[in-house]
Amino acid sequence: MHKYALPPMRSALLALPLLLAGCDIPGLGPTPQALARESEAKAVGSACRHAMRGLEDCYVLNPKAVKAQVFAGWKEMDQYMRENKIEGVPSVITQREKPARAKDDDIETELRPSAARGRS
Numbered sequence: 001m002h003k004y005a006l007p008p009m010r011s012a013l014l015a016l017p018l019l020l021a022g023c024d025i026p027g028l029g030p031t032p033q034a035l036a037r038e039s040e041a042k043a044v045g046s047a048c049r050h051a052m053r054g055l056e057d058c059y060v061l062n063p064k065a066v067k068a069q070v071f072a073g074w075k076e077m078d079q080y081m082r083e084n085k086i087e088g089v090p091s092v093i094t095q096r097e098k099p100a101r102a103k104d105d106d107i108e109t110e111l112r113p114s115a116a117r118g119r120s
Helices: 008-020 032-050 055-061 067-083
Strands: none
16 A cells, blocks of 8 residues: 555545535525515615715614615615716605694594493
């Protein structure tokens, strides 16, 4: 036997990491929910840039979004808009008016007949 020859078991163990390096093992990648959350944050950043909002405003309006992904989306949209000479569309945020509460005088109520009176 050659002086530098490896036993078959040892060479198989050395080759195992190389074989597994190309495999997709289920459960080791990001979850679909995490991917969706990141995509959503990126879309929020793009929309904020198109609406001519600053990053800080975007962060305040979307506190649950991942800030790094919001920034990535904002940056990509900024580059895209500059390359294609697209003007942003300013957004208008309006507050909803709450319906006016009725005054106590305006509320009509019926008196219920007492159940105790009619009993004998």
